[in-house]
Amino acid sequence: MRAMRIHGYGGPDVIVADEVPRPVPGDGELLVRVAATAFNPSEVGLRRGLLREVLPIGFPYTLGWDVSGTVVSAGAGFAAGNPVVGRLDAGGAAADYVVAPAGALVGLPPGVPVAAAAALPVAGLTAMQAVADLRAGQRVLVNGAGGAVGWFAVQLAKRAGAHVVATASARTAATVARSGADEIIDHTTTPLDGVGADVLLHLAPAAAPVGAVRPGGAIVSATGPVVAPPSVRSTHFVVAADPRRLAELVALVAAGELRIEIAATRPLTDLPAVHQDAEGDRLRGKVLLVPA
Structure with a gap:
Protein backbone atom coordinates (compact mmCIF):
# COMPACT_ATOMS: atom_id res chain seq x y z
CA MET A 1 0.00 0.00 0.00
CA ARG A 2 1.01 3.65 -0.31
CA ALA A 3 1.87 5.91 2.59
CA MET A 4 2.79 9.59 2.30
CA ARG A 5 5.86 9.79 4.50
CA ILE A 6 8.70 12.09 5.45
CA HIS A 7 12.15 10.72 6.21
CA GLY A 8 13.38 13.99 7.68
CA TYR A 9 12.38 17.61 8.15
CA GLY A 10 12.36 19.99 5.19
CA GLY A 11 10.35 21.48 2.35
CA PRO A 12 7.35 19.94 0.59
CA ASP A 13 9.69 17.76 -1.47
CA VAL A 14 10.52 15.64 1.60
CA ILE A 15 7.02 14.14 1.34
CA VAL A 16 7.24 10.93 -0.68
CA ALA A 17 4.80 8.17 -1.63
CA ASP A 18 6.34 5.01 -0.19
CA GLU A 19 5.21 1.47 -0.79
CA VAL A 20 4.90 -0.18 2.62
CA PRO A 21 3.29 -3.33 4.02
CA ARG A 22 -0.30 -3.04 5.17
CA PRO A 23 -0.26 -2.49 8.94
CA VAL A 24 -1.53 -5.17 11.31
CA PRO A 25 -3.72 -4.06 14.24
CA GLY A 26 -2.77 -5.01 17.77
CA ASP A 27 -4.89 -5.26 20.89
CA GLY A 28 -7.46 -2.48 21.06
CA GLU A 29 -6.70 -1.36 17.51
CA LEU A 30 -8.60 -1.50 14.23
CA LEU A 31 -7.46 -1.58 10.63
CA VAL A 32 -9.23 1.15 8.66
CA ARG A 33 -9.36 1.49 4.90
CA VAL A 34 -8.89 5.23 4.44
CA ALA A 35 -11.58 7.13 2.56
CA ALA A 36 -9.94 10.50 3.17
CA THR A 37 -7.56 12.46 5.31
CA ALA A 38 -7.74 16.24 5.67
CA PHE A 39 -4.89 18.72 5.36
CA ASN A 40 -4.29 20.93 8.39
CA PRO A 41 -2.02 24.00 8.16
CA SER A 42 -0.22 22.95 11.34
CA GLU A 43 1.15 19.95 9.43
CA VAL A 44 3.36 22.38 7.54
CA GLY A 45 5.01 23.28 10.83
CA LEU A 46 5.38 19.59 11.71
CA ARG A 47 6.98 18.80 8.35
CA ARG A 48 9.40 21.71 8.65
CA GLY A 49 10.43 20.70 12.16
CA LEU A 50 8.92 23.74 13.87
CA LEU A 51 6.88 21.57 16.25
CA ARG A 52 9.65 19.19 17.26
CA GLU A 53 9.76 20.51 20.84
CA VAL A 54 6.05 19.94 21.46
CA LEU A 55 5.44 17.08 19.01
CA PRO A 56 8.53 14.92 18.60
CA ILE A 57 8.26 12.28 15.88
CA GLY A 58 10.35 9.42 14.59
CA PHE A 59 11.29 8.86 10.96
CA PRO A 60 10.00 7.68 8.62
CA TYR A 61 6.75 9.34 9.64
CA THR A 62 3.40 9.01 7.87
CA LEU A 63 1.48 12.28 7.79
CA GLY A 64 -2.22 12.74 8.49
CA TRP A 65 -4.08 13.35 11.76
CA ASP A 66 -7.65 13.34 10.43
CA VAL A 67 -9.03 10.07 9.11
CA SER A 68 -12.31 8.74 7.82
CA GLY A 69 -12.90 5.36 6.28
CA THR A 70 -14.30 1.89 6.85
CA VAL A 71 -13.34 -0.78 9.35
CA VAL A 72 -11.70 -3.74 7.63
CA SER A 73 -12.26 -6.40 10.28
CA ALA A 74 -14.52 -6.52 13.31
CA GLY A 75 -13.33 -5.65 16.79
CA ALA A 76 -13.78 -3.43 19.85
CA GLY A 77 -17.46 -2.85 19.18
CA PHE A 78 -17.09 -2.16 15.45
CA ALA A 79 -18.18 -4.45 12.63
CA ALA A 80 -16.39 -4.90 9.33
CA GLY A 81 -17.59 -2.23 6.91
CA ASN A 82 -18.58 0.27 9.62
CA PRO A 83 -17.83 3.85 8.52
CA VAL A 84 -15.72 5.70 11.09
CA VAL A 85 -13.93 8.99 11.69
CA GLY A 86 -11.21 9.90 14.15
CA ARG A 87 -8.22 11.99 15.09
CA LEU A 88 -4.89 10.15 15.15
CA ASP A 89 -2.40 12.00 17.32
CA ALA A 90 0.36 9.67 16.11
CA GLY A 91 -0.41 10.46 12.46
CA GLY A 92 -0.61 7.82 9.77
CA ALA A 93 -3.86 8.74 8.00
CA ALA A 94 -2.22 9.82 4.73
CA ALA A 95 -2.15 6.25 3.47
CA ASP A 96 -4.34 3.60 1.89
CA TYR A 97 -4.82 1.88 5.25
CA VAL A 98 -4.12 2.87 8.83
CA VAL A 99 -4.17 1.17 12.21
CA ALA A 100 -6.03 3.26 14.76
CA PRO A 101 -6.85 2.87 18.45
CA ALA A 102 -10.48 1.81 18.61
CA GLY A 103 -11.11 4.39 21.32
CA ALA A 104 -10.11 7.19 18.96
CA LEU A 105 -12.76 6.29 16.40
CA VAL A 106 -16.39 7.36 16.17
CA GLY A 107 -19.00 5.61 14.07
CA LEU A 108 -20.69 7.56 11.29
CA PRO A 109 -24.49 7.40 11.04
CA PRO A 110 -26.35 7.44 7.71
CA GLY A 111 -26.42 10.87 6.15
CA VAL A 112 -22.85 11.80 7.04
CA PRO A 113 -20.63 11.41 3.93
CA VAL A 114 -17.67 9.23 4.85
CA ALA A 115 -14.95 11.15 3.01
CA ALA A 116 -16.24 14.59 4.04
CA ALA A 117 -16.24 13.51 7.70
CA ALA A 118 -12.44 13.70 7.63
CA ALA A 119 -12.83 17.49 7.84
CA LEU A 120 -14.23 17.22 11.38
CA PRO A 121 -11.64 15.93 13.86
CA VAL A 122 -8.95 18.62 14.06
CA ALA A 123 -10.86 21.63 12.69
CA PHE A 237 -5.40 26.59 24.10
CA VAL A 238 -4.05 23.61 22.19
CA VAL A 239 -6.86 21.37 21.04
CA ALA A 240 -6.91 17.85 22.43
CA ALA A 241 -8.33 14.68 20.93
CA ASP A 242 -11.79 14.06 22.38
CA PRO A 243 -13.83 11.22 20.84
CA ARG A 244 -16.87 12.13 22.94
CA ARG A 245 -16.99 15.65 21.56
CA LEU A 246 -16.19 14.37 18.08
CA ALA A 247 -19.28 12.17 18.38
CA GLU A 248 -21.27 15.30 19.27
CA LEU A 249 -20.03 17.00 16.11
CA VAL A 250 -20.94 13.97 14.02
CA ALA A 251 -24.43 13.99 15.54
CA LEU A 252 -24.85 17.68 14.69
CA VAL A 253 -23.89 16.98 11.08
CA ALA A 254 -26.29 14.03 10.91
CA ALA A 255 -29.10 16.24 12.28
CA GLY A 256 -28.41 18.98 9.73
CA GLU A 257 -27.34 21.43 12.46
CA LEU A 258 -23.70 21.66 11.35
CA ARG A 259 -22.50 21.86 7.77
CA ILE A 260 -19.22 20.59 6.38
CA GLU A 261 -17.76 22.56 3.50
CA ILE A 262 -14.97 21.06 1.41
CA ALA A 263 -12.92 23.49 -0.66
CA ALA A 264 -11.17 20.81 -2.73
CA THR A 265 -10.69 17.06 -2.97
CA ARG A 266 -7.34 15.93 -4.31
CA PRO A 267 -5.53 12.61 -4.79
CA LEU A 268 -3.47 11.44 -1.85
CA THR A 269 -0.31 11.73 -3.93
CA ASP A 270 -0.96 15.48 -4.31
CA LEU A 271 0.01 16.00 -0.67
CA PRO A 272 3.42 17.58 -1.48
CA ALA A 273 1.67 20.04 -3.83
CA VAL A 274 -0.94 20.82 -1.16
CA HIS A 275 1.85 21.67 1.29
CA GLN A 276 3.47 23.84 -1.36
CA ASP A 277 0.19 25.63 -2.03
CA ALA A 278 -0.28 26.19 1.70
CA GLU A 279 3.17 27.76 2.04
CA GLY A 280 2.37 29.97 -0.95
CA ASP A 281 -0.90 31.13 0.66
CA ARG A 282 -2.92 29.57 -2.14
CA LEU A 283 -5.23 27.39 -0.04
CA ARG A 284 -8.57 28.44 1.42
CA GLY A 285 -10.89 26.17 3.35
CA LYS A 286 -10.61 22.46 3.96
CA VAL A 287 -8.78 20.23 1.48
CA LEU A 288 -9.31 16.48 1.48
CA LEU A 289 -6.77 13.94 0.25
CA VAL A 290 -8.23 10.66 -1.00
CA PRO A 291 -6.51 7.40 -1.97
CA ALA A 292 -7.03 6.38 -5.58
Missing part, protein backbone atom coordinates in the same frame (compact mmCIF):
# COMPACT_ATOMS: atom_id res chain seq x y z
CA GLY A 124 -14.20 20.78 14.29
CA LEU A 125 -12.76 19.97 17.69
CA THR A 126 -10.68 23.17 17.65
CA ALA A 127 -13.80 25.21 16.89
CA MET A 128 -15.82 23.40 19.56
CA GLN A 129 -13.18 24.11 22.19
CA ALA A 130 -12.93 27.76 21.11
CA VAL A 131 -16.65 28.37 21.62
CA ALA A 132 -16.99 26.29 24.79
CA ASP A 133 -17.54 29.25 27.14
CA LEU A 134 -19.71 31.44 24.91
CA ARG A 135 -23.06 32.68 26.22
CA ALA A 136 -26.21 33.62 24.38
CA GLY A 137 -26.37 37.28 23.42
CA GLN A 138 -22.63 37.87 23.34
CA ARG A 139 -21.08 39.75 20.44
CA VAL A 140 -18.39 37.43 19.11
CA LEU A 141 -15.73 38.27 16.53
CA VAL A 142 -14.41 35.24 14.65
CA ASN A 143 -11.02 36.22 13.24
CA GLY A 144 -10.05 33.72 10.57
CA ALA A 145 -13.59 32.77 9.58
CA GLY A 146 -12.45 31.90 6.05
CA GLY A 147 -10.55 28.84 7.27
CA ALA A 148 -11.98 25.46 8.17
CA VAL A 149 -11.80 26.09 11.93
CA GLY A 150 -13.49 29.46 11.46
CA TRP A 151 -16.21 27.91 9.31
CA PHE A 152 -17.16 25.55 12.14
CA ALA A 153 -16.65 28.22 14.83
CA VAL A 154 -19.15 30.60 13.22
CA GLN A 155 -21.79 27.89 13.07
CA LEU A 156 -21.17 26.71 16.64
CA ALA A 157 -21.14 30.27 17.99
CA LYS A 158 -24.46 30.95 16.28
CA ARG A 159 -25.82 27.75 17.76
CA ALA A 160 -24.75 29.02 21.20
CA GLY A 161 -26.87 32.12 20.63
CA ALA A 162 -24.08 34.60 19.93
CA HIS A 163 -24.21 37.51 17.50
CA VAL A 164 -21.35 36.61 15.19
CA VAL A 165 -19.13 39.09 13.39
CA ALA A 166 -16.72 37.34 11.02
CA THR A 167 -13.63 38.54 9.23
CA ALA A 168 -13.16 37.73 5.57
CA SER A 169 -11.19 38.86 2.57
CA ALA A 170 -12.57 39.22 -0.92
CA ARG A 171 -11.42 35.65 -1.61
CA THR A 172 -13.28 34.16 1.35
CA ALA A 173 -16.33 36.41 1.70
CA ALA A 174 -18.72 34.08 -0.15
CA THR A 175 -17.63 31.08 1.93
CA VAL A 176 -17.97 33.00 5.19
CA ALA A 177 -21.44 34.21 4.18
CA ARG A 178 -22.56 30.58 3.80
CA SER A 179 -21.48 29.88 7.38
CA GLY A 180 -24.31 32.07 8.69
CA ALA A 181 -22.38 34.99 10.20
CA ASP A 182 -24.53 37.97 11.20
CA GLU A 183 -21.94 40.48 9.98
CA ILE A 184 -18.92 40.13 7.70
CA ILE A 185 -16.02 42.58 7.76
CA ASP A 186 -13.28 42.68 5.14
CA HIS A 187 -10.31 42.87 7.49
CA THR A 188 -8.00 43.76 4.60
CA THR A 189 -9.74 47.10 4.06
CA THR A 190 -11.67 47.88 7.25
CA PRO A 191 -10.19 48.49 10.72
CA LEU A 192 -11.55 46.19 13.41
CA ASP A 193 -11.00 48.51 16.36
CA GLY A 194 -14.64 49.56 16.51
CA VAL A 195 -16.19 46.08 16.60
CA GLY A 196 -16.67 46.11 20.39
CA ALA A 197 -16.62 42.35 20.72
CA ASP A 198 -17.38 40.64 24.01
CA VAL A 199 -15.25 37.73 22.82
CA LEU A 200 -12.60 37.48 20.11
CA LEU A 201 -12.05 33.98 18.74
CA HIS A 202 -8.59 34.32 17.22
CA LEU A 203 -8.17 31.52 14.68
CA ALA A 204 -5.82 33.16 12.16
CA PRO A 205 -2.00 33.01 12.01
CA ALA A 206 -1.75 36.81 11.75
CA ALA A 207 -1.63 39.27 14.65
CA ALA A 208 -4.78 39.32 16.77
CA PRO A 209 -6.98 42.44 16.45
CA VAL A 210 -6.85 43.16 20.18
CA GLY A 211 -8.47 46.56 19.73
CA ALA A 212 -11.66 44.89 18.54
CA VAL A 213 -12.41 43.66 22.07
CA ARG A 214 -14.25 45.90 24.53
CA PRO A 215 -12.88 46.43 28.06
CA GLY A 216 -13.96 43.51 30.19
CA GLY A 217 -14.07 41.23 27.17
CA ALA A 218 -12.08 38.11 26.39
CA ILE A 219 -9.75 36.70 23.76
CA VAL A 220 -9.64 32.98 23.04
CA SER A 221 -6.75 32.04 20.76
CA ALA A 222 -6.06 28.74 19.03
CA THR A 223 -2.94 29.99 17.23
CA GLY A 224 -0.71 31.20 20.06
CA PRO A 225 -0.71 33.40 23.16
CA VAL A 226 -2.07 36.92 22.64
CA VAL A 227 -0.88 39.87 24.73
CA ALA A 228 -3.90 41.92 25.72
CA PRO A 229 -4.55 45.01 27.87
CA PRO A 230 -5.19 44.37 31.59
CA SER A 231 -8.90 44.97 31.00
CA VAL A 232 -9.15 42.04 28.57
CA ARG A 233 -8.77 38.39 29.58
CA SER A 234 -6.65 36.41 27.12
CA THR A 235 -6.41 32.61 26.96
CA HIS A 236 -4.64 30.26 24.57
Whole structure:
Protein backbone atom coordinates (compact mmCIF):
# COMPACT_ATOMS: atom_id res chain seq x y z
CA MET A 1 0.00 0.00 0.00
CA ARG A 2 1.01 3.65 -0.31
CA ALA A 3 1.87 5.91 2.59
CA MET A 4 2.79 9.59 2.30
CA ARG A 5 5.86 9.79 4.50
CA ILE A 6 8.70 12.09 5.45
CA HIS A 7 12.15 10.72 6.21
CA GLY A 8 13.38 13.99 7.68
CA TYR A 9 12.38 17.61 8.15
CA GLY A 10 12.36 19.99 5.19
CA GLY A 11 10.35 21.48 2.35
CA PRO A 12 7.35 19.94 0.59
CA ASP A 13 9.69 17.76 -1.47
CA VAL A 14 10.52 15.64 1.60
CA ILE A 15 7.02 14.14 1.34
CA VAL A 16 7.24 10.93 -0.68
CA ALA A 17 4.80 8.17 -1.63
CA ASP A 18 6.34 5.01 -0.19
CA GLU A 19 5.21 1.47 -0.79
CA VAL A 20 4.90 -0.18 2.62
CA PRO A 21 3.29 -3.33 4.02
CA ARG A 22 -0.30 -3.04 5.17
CA PRO A 23 -0.26 -2.49 8.94
CA VAL A 24 -1.53 -5.17 11.31
CA PRO A 25 -3.72 -4.06 14.24
CA GLY A 26 -2.77 -5.01 17.77
CA ASP A 27 -4.89 -5.26 20.89
CA GLY A 28 -7.46 -2.48 21.06
CA GLU A 29 -6.70 -1.36 17.51
CA LEU A 30 -8.60 -1.50 14.23
CA LEU A 31 -7.46 -1.58 10.63
CA VAL A 32 -9.23 1.15 8.66
CA ARG A 33 -9.36 1.49 4.90
CA VAL A 34 -8.89 5.23 4.44
CA ALA A 35 -11.58 7.13 2.56
CA ALA A 36 -9.94 10.50 3.17
CA THR A 37 -7.56 12.46 5.31
CA ALA A 38 -7.74 16.24 5.67
CA PHE A 39 -4.89 18.72 5.36
CA ASN A 40 -4.29 20.93 8.39
CA PRO A 41 -2.02 24.00 8.16
CA SER A 42 -0.22 22.95 11.34
CA GLU A 43 1.15 19.95 9.43
CA VAL A 44 3.36 22.38 7.54
CA GLY A 45 5.01 23.28 10.83
CA LEU A 46 5.38 19.59 11.71
CA ARG A 47 6.98 18.80 8.35
CA ARG A 48 9.40 21.71 8.65
CA GLY A 49 10.43 20.70 12.16
CA LEU A 50 8.92 23.74 13.87
CA LEU A 51 6.88 21.57 16.25
CA ARG A 52 9.65 19.19 17.26
CA GLU A 53 9.76 20.51 20.84
CA VAL A 54 6.05 19.94 21.46
CA LEU A 55 5.44 17.08 19.01
CA PRO A 56 8.53 14.92 18.60
CA ILE A 57 8.26 12.28 15.88
CA GLY A 58 10.35 9.42 14.59
CA PHE A 59 11.29 8.86 10.96
CA PRO A 60 10.00 7.68 8.62
CA TYR A 61 6.75 9.34 9.64
CA THR A 62 3.40 9.01 7.87
CA LEU A 63 1.48 12.28 7.79
CA GLY A 64 -2.22 12.74 8.49
CA TRP A 65 -4.08 13.35 11.76
CA ASP A 66 -7.65 13.34 10.43
CA VAL A 67 -9.03 10.07 9.11
CA SER A 68 -12.31 8.74 7.82
CA GLY A 69 -12.90 5.36 6.28
CA THR A 70 -14.30 1.89 6.85
CA VAL A 71 -13.34 -0.78 9.35
CA VAL A 72 -11.70 -3.74 7.63
CA SER A 73 -12.26 -6.40 10.28
CA ALA A 74 -14.52 -6.52 13.31
CA GLY A 75 -13.33 -5.65 16.79
CA ALA A 76 -13.78 -3.43 19.85
CA GLY A 77 -17.46 -2.85 19.18
CA PHE A 78 -17.09 -2.16 15.45
CA ALA A 79 -18.18 -4.45 12.63
CA ALA A 80 -16.39 -4.90 9.33
CA GLY A 81 -17.59 -2.23 6.91
CA ASN A 82 -18.58 0.27 9.62
CA PRO A 83 -17.83 3.85 8.52
CA VAL A 84 -15.72 5.70 11.09
CA VAL A 85 -13.93 8.99 11.69
CA GLY A 86 -11.21 9.90 14.15
CA ARG A 87 -8.22 11.99 15.09
CA LEU A 88 -4.89 10.15 15.15
CA ASP A 89 -2.40 12.00 17.32
CA ALA A 90 0.36 9.67 16.11
CA GLY A 91 -0.41 10.46 12.46
CA GLY A 92 -0.61 7.82 9.77
CA ALA A 93 -3.86 8.74 8.00
CA ALA A 94 -2.22 9.82 4.73
CA ALA A 95 -2.15 6.25 3.47
CA ASP A 96 -4.34 3.60 1.89
CA TYR A 97 -4.82 1.88 5.25
CA VAL A 98 -4.12 2.87 8.83
CA VAL A 99 -4.17 1.17 12.21
CA ALA A 100 -6.03 3.26 14.76
CA PRO A 101 -6.85 2.87 18.45
CA ALA A 102 -10.48 1.81 18.61
CA GLY A 103 -11.11 4.39 21.32
CA ALA A 104 -10.11 7.19 18.96
CA LEU A 105 -12.76 6.29 16.40
CA VAL A 106 -16.39 7.36 16.17
CA GLY A 107 -19.00 5.61 14.07
CA LEU A 108 -20.69 7.56 11.29
CA PRO A 109 -24.49 7.40 11.04
CA PRO A 110 -26.35 7.44 7.71
CA GLY A 111 -26.42 10.87 6.15
CA VAL A 112 -22.85 11.80 7.04
CA PRO A 113 -20.63 11.41 3.93
CA VAL A 114 -17.67 9.23 4.85
CA ALA A 115 -14.95 11.15 3.01
CA ALA A 116 -16.24 14.59 4.04
CA ALA A 117 -16.24 13.51 7.70
CA ALA A 118 -12.44 13.70 7.63
CA ALA A 119 -12.83 17.49 7.84
CA LEU A 120 -14.23 17.22 11.38
CA PRO A 121 -11.64 15.93 13.86
CA VAL A 122 -8.95 18.62 14.06
CA ALA A 123 -10.86 21.63 12.69
CA GLY A 124 -14.20 20.78 14.29
CA LEU A 125 -12.76 19.97 17.69
CA THR A 126 -10.68 23.17 17.65
CA ALA A 127 -13.80 25.21 16.89
CA MET A 128 -15.82 23.40 19.56
CA GLN A 129 -13.18 24.11 22.19
CA ALA A 130 -12.93 27.76 21.11
CA VAL A 131 -16.65 28.37 21.62
CA ALA A 132 -16.99 26.29 24.79
CA ASP A 133 -17.54 29.25 27.14
CA LEU A 134 -19.71 31.44 24.91
CA ARG A 135 -23.06 32.68 26.22
CA ALA A 136 -26.21 33.62 24.38
CA GLY A 137 -26.37 37.28 23.42
CA GLN A 138 -22.63 37.87 23.34
CA ARG A 139 -21.08 39.75 20.44
CA VAL A 140 -18.39 37.43 19.11
CA LEU A 141 -15.73 38.27 16.53
CA VAL A 142 -14.41 35.24 14.65
CA ASN A 143 -11.02 36.22 13.24
CA GLY A 144 -10.05 33.72 10.57
CA ALA A 145 -13.59 32.77 9.58
CA GLY A 146 -12.45 31.90 6.05
CA GLY A 147 -10.55 28.84 7.27
CA ALA A 148 -11.98 25.46 8.17
CA VAL A 149 -11.80 26.09 11.93
CA GLY A 150 -13.49 29.46 11.46
CA TRP A 151 -16.21 27.91 9.31
CA PHE A 152 -17.16 25.55 12.14
CA ALA A 153 -16.65 28.22 14.83
CA VAL A 154 -19.15 30.60 13.22
CA GLN A 155 -21.79 27.89 13.07
CA LEU A 156 -21.17 26.71 16.64
CA ALA A 157 -21.14 30.27 17.99
CA LYS A 158 -24.46 30.95 16.28
CA ARG A 159 -25.82 27.75 17.76
CA ALA A 160 -24.75 29.02 21.20
CA GLY A 161 -26.87 32.12 20.63
CA ALA A 162 -24.08 34.60 19.93
CA HIS A 163 -24.21 37.51 17.50
CA VAL A 164 -21.35 36.61 15.19
CA VAL A 165 -19.13 39.09 13.39
CA ALA A 166 -16.72 37.34 11.02
CA THR A 167 -13.63 38.54 9.23
CA ALA A 168 -13.16 37.73 5.57
CA SER A 169 -11.19 38.86 2.57
CA ALA A 170 -12.57 39.22 -0.92
CA ARG A 171 -11.42 35.65 -1.61
CA THR A 172 -13.28 34.16 1.35
CA ALA A 173 -16.33 36.41 1.70
CA ALA A 174 -18.72 34.08 -0.15
CA THR A 175 -17.63 31.08 1.93
CA VAL A 176 -17.97 33.00 5.19
CA ALA A 177 -21.44 34.21 4.18
CA ARG A 178 -22.56 30.58 3.80
CA SER A 179 -21.48 29.88 7.38
CA GLY A 180 -24.31 32.07 8.69
CA ALA A 181 -22.38 34.99 10.20
CA ASP A 182 -24.53 37.97 11.20
CA GLU A 183 -21.94 40.48 9.98
CA ILE A 184 -18.92 40.13 7.70
CA ILE A 185 -16.02 42.58 7.76
CA ASP A 186 -13.28 42.68 5.14
CA HIS A 187 -10.31 42.87 7.49
CA THR A 188 -8.00 43.76 4.60
CA THR A 189 -9.74 47.10 4.06
CA THR A 190 -11.67 47.88 7.25
CA PRO A 191 -10.19 48.49 10.72
CA LEU A 192 -11.55 46.19 13.41
CA ASP A 193 -11.00 48.51 16.36
CA GLY A 194 -14.64 49.56 16.51
CA VAL A 195 -16.19 46.08 16.60
CA GLY A 196 -16.67 46.11 20.39
CA ALA A 197 -16.62 42.35 20.72
CA ASP A 198 -17.38 40.64 24.01
CA VAL A 199 -15.25 37.73 22.82
CA LEU A 200 -12.60 37.48 20.11
CA LEU A 201 -12.05 33.98 18.74
CA HIS A 202 -8.59 34.32 17.22
CA LEU A 203 -8.17 31.52 14.68
CA ALA A 204 -5.82 33.16 12.16
CA PRO A 205 -2.00 33.01 12.01
CA ALA A 206 -1.75 36.81 11.75
CA ALA A 207 -1.63 39.27 14.65
CA ALA A 208 -4.78 39.32 16.77
CA PRO A 209 -6.98 42.44 16.45
CA VAL A 210 -6.85 43.16 20.18
CA GLY A 211 -8.47 46.56 19.73
CA ALA A 212 -11.66 44.89 18.54
CA VAL A 213 -12.41 43.66 22.07
CA ARG A 214 -14.25 45.90 24.53
CA PRO A 215 -12.88 46.43 28.06
CA GLY A 216 -13.96 43.51 30.19
CA GLY A 217 -14.07 41.23 27.17
CA ALA A 218 -12.08 38.11 26.39
CA ILE A 219 -9.75 36.70 23.76
CA VAL A 220 -9.64 32.98 23.04
CA SER A 221 -6.75 32.04 20.76
CA ALA A 222 -6.06 28.74 19.03
CA THR A 223 -2.94 29.99 17.23
CA GLY A 224 -0.71 31.20 20.06
CA PRO A 225 -0.71 33.40 23.16
CA VAL A 226 -2.07 36.92 22.64
CA VAL A 227 -0.88 39.87 24.73
CA ALA A 228 -3.90 41.92 25.72
CA PRO A 229 -4.55 45.01 27.87
CA PRO A 230 -5.19 44.37 31.59
CA SER A 231 -8.90 44.97 31.00
CA VAL A 232 -9.15 42.04 28.57
CA ARG A 233 -8.77 38.39 29.58
CA SER A 234 -6.65 36.41 27.12
CA THR A 235 -6.41 32.61 26.96
CA HIS A 236 -4.64 30.26 24.57
CA PHE A 237 -5.40 26.59 24.10
CA VAL A 238 -4.05 23.61 22.19
CA VAL A 239 -6.86 21.37 21.04
CA ALA A 240 -6.91 17.85 22.43
CA ALA A 241 -8.33 14.68 20.93
CA ASP A 242 -11.79 14.06 22.38
CA PRO A 243 -13.83 11.22 20.84
CA ARG A 244 -16.87 12.13 22.94
CA ARG A 245 -16.99 15.65 21.56
CA LEU A 246 -16.19 14.37 18.08
CA ALA A 247 -19.28 12.17 18.38
CA GLU A 248 -21.27 15.30 19.27
CA LEU A 249 -20.03 17.00 16.11
CA VAL A 250 -20.94 13.97 14.02
CA ALA A 251 -24.43 13.99 15.54
CA LEU A 252 -24.85 17.68 14.69
CA VAL A 253 -23.89 16.98 11.08
CA ALA A 254 -26.29 14.03 10.91
CA ALA A 255 -29.10 16.24 12.28
CA GLY A 256 -28.41 18.98 9.73
CA GLU A 257 -27.34 21.43 12.46
CA LEU A 258 -23.70 21.66 11.35
CA ARG A 259 -22.50 21.86 7.77
CA ILE A 260 -19.22 20.59 6.38
CA GLU A 261 -17.76 22.56 3.50
CA ILE A 262 -14.97 21.06 1.41
CA ALA A 263 -12.92 23.49 -0.66
CA ALA A 264 -11.17 20.81 -2.73
CA THR A 265 -10.69 17.06 -2.97
CA ARG A 266 -7.34 15.93 -4.31
CA PRO A 267 -5.53 12.61 -4.79
CA LEU A 268 -3.47 11.44 -1.85
CA THR A 269 -0.31 11.73 -3.93
CA ASP A 270 -0.96 15.48 -4.31
CA LEU A 271 0.01 16.00 -0.67
CA PRO A 272 3.42 17.58 -1.48
CA ALA A 273 1.67 20.04 -3.83
CA VAL A 274 -0.94 20.82 -1.16
CA HIS A 275 1.85 21.67 1.29
CA GLN A 276 3.47 23.84 -1.36
CA ASP A 277 0.19 25.63 -2.03
CA ALA A 278 -0.28 26.19 1.70
CA GLU A 279 3.17 27.76 2.04
CA GLY A 280 2.37 29.97 -0.95
CA ASP A 281 -0.90 31.13 0.66
CA ARG A 282 -2.92 29.57 -2.14
CA LEU A 283 -5.23 27.39 -0.04
CA ARG A 284 -8.57 28.44 1.42
CA GLY A 285 -10.89 26.17 3.35
CA LYS A 286 -10.61 22.46 3.96
CA VAL A 287 -8.78 20.23 1.48
CA LEU A 288 -9.31 16.48 1.48
CA LEU A 289 -6.77 13.94 0.25
CA VAL A 290 -8.23 10.66 -1.00
CA PRO A 291 -6.51 7.40 -1.97
CA ALA A 292 -7.03 6.38 -5.58
